[in-house]
Amino acid sequence: MIKYTVSYPKAHSRFINIECVIDNIKDEQVLIQLPTWRPGRYELGNFAKNIQCWKAFDEKENPLHFQKKDSHSWLLNTKNCKSLHIQYNYYAADLNAGSTFIDDDQLYMNPVNCLIYVKEKMQEECFLNLKLPENYQVAIGLDAISKFSFKAKNYDELADSPLIASASLKHDSYKVNNFTFHLWFQGECKPDFEKIKTDFKKFTEIQIKMMNGFPVKEYHFLFQIIPYKYYHGVEHTTSTVIALGPSYDIMKKNKMYDELLGVSSHELFHTWNIKTIRPKEMFPYNFSKENYSRLGYVAEGVTTYYGDVFLLRSGVFTEQDYFDNLNTTLQRHFDNYGRFNYSVADSSLDTWLDGYVPGIPDRKVSIYVEGSLCAFMTDILIRQATQNQKSLDDVMRILYHEFALKQKGYTEDDYKTIIEQTAEISFTDFFEKFIYGTTNYEPLLKTCFDYLGLELQKLPAKNYAEHYFGLKSSIIEGKLKITAIAPHSPAHQSGLLKDDEIVSINKIKLNNNLSDWSEYFENNIELTINRADEIKIVKLQKNDITYYPTINVVKQTSLSKQQESTYQQWKSLSNF
Secondary structure (H helix, E strand, O other): OEEEEEEOOOHHHOEEEEEEEEOOOOOOEEEEEOOOOEOOEOOOOOHHHHEEEEEEEOOOOOEOOEEEEEOOEEEEEOOOOOOEEEEEEEEOEOOOOOOOEEOOOEEEEOHHHHOOEOHHHOOOOEEEEEOOOOOOEEEEOOEEEEOOEEEEOOHHHHHOOOEEEEOOOEEEEEEEOOEEEEEEEEOOOOOOHHHHHHHHHHHHHHHHHHHOOOOOOEEEEEEEEOOOOEEEEEEOOOEEEEEEEOHHHOOOOOOHHHHHHHHHHHHHHHOOEOOOEOEHHHOOOOOOOOOOOOOHHHHHHHHHHHHHHHHHHOOOOOHHHHHHHHHHHHHHHHHOHHHHOOOHHHHHHOHHHHOOOOOOOOOOOOOOHHHHHHHHHHHHHHHHHOOOOOOHHHHHHHHHHHHHOOOOOEOHHHHHHHHHHHHOOOOHHHHHHHHOOOOOOHHHHHHHHHHOOEEEEEEOOOOHHHHHHOEEEEEEOOEEEEEEEOOOOHHHHOOOOOOOEEEEEOOEEOOOOHHHHHHHHOOOEEEEEEEOOEEEEEEEOOOOOOOOOEEEEEEOOOOOHHHHHHHHHHOOOOOO
């Protein structure tokens, strides 16, 4: 049994105090560890950097000798010690969907950030006691012992149970079948609970129906609503934390409300796909080092694909809503020239190397973007091979019922084999080209869209500089910075670099109007560039090639009966 007590004498200091009591110590040395990463983000987190003061005592409050062994572990001399008492504080100043944060209004904690563990005792029961103001509520997925005390069956469950404690929490709930879903909102917001419950119930019902069950009895949506523009979601087994802003747009259609629906549907499906349907390499999690897997294209890609499909199938999204999101995904794919250099499988593995930032120019792809397009193509190819009798829906159900519910992790070969058994055709060529290779997606995407009676259009870029010079730019911290350059484009040939600041065009100062001035001057352009405080003059000359096309998917003007039937089956829950 392991007991944790969390308190904070001065919220404005941003420090929380943590005491951990570990009973039944038998060894002469014990290694205490803090996780190096958190599930839901497959990169090292270095949470231990937030610890300011760390002390250890025995059951008689005698100080114990310890030595820091590496960035996240402490080795204690526990000879003649029966019970360990660890005391430390943790700096909690970051507010996002995967952090720990404290201020005068709330305690928000992701235990995986800040609660230590002993590897040999990870399967023991854990108890969490929070010292909070009496008027606080606590939103958490753990079983409650009392108002501020909670129990987890083991460390994994504790680490996977974020909480928001506050006097200003707004709460409501809805039920689907025998499952209860809680809605918790923290921050400046005016949630329309009736509207939210109506929409959430629809996509929740379609997910549970497709997967033929739900992994947990109760589930908690924990929303951190922020005054400024923000978007971030993190999945957990019994909950999700979603950080969104600005507050005034949360309930507005075609603004943050659509984002709220999209990320909520996505994170809910993660309850199956990655939290219970888990790659073998992460079964169980190893918090002490990287858990390398090439299956990010399933964990995030398939989830991204289905997140919006569920909203379409349930009627929460209109067809146009769905196409708008699909066009955004396709645009990101076609804008990223890294798709010709790095496969989605290798990009999955390399989240551990450079995280979720773009990294060096044109190096890798997104497990969300390319992963979702691979999921879409897989779905359509299965439907085509089986005359629409089977789909990717069947694959996900098999993974859930034959692997997750039987407490087994799956491998890449398992995923491919289930697809092939479902489709009754080989997918070897598909995997070699599109999962493990860098073959151009465009021809197969067009074929798949055509099967549904849809058309993939490539239109001229709306931005003149992007279209003719292969140059993307954006205002960053008040400066017009180059954000991307198409390989072999005029911008590339001129010697321009990503992150260059564009100061002026033909001696005219720019103010986020490069496209307008580029169109005005057409093909007689001289840019003044600031590169690391060194001023350079760069000339641009158009060629016969255009870049960064605008991507648009639309329904074909005339659909065959077969296409119309296939489209309707695809946007509906498949038979099973």
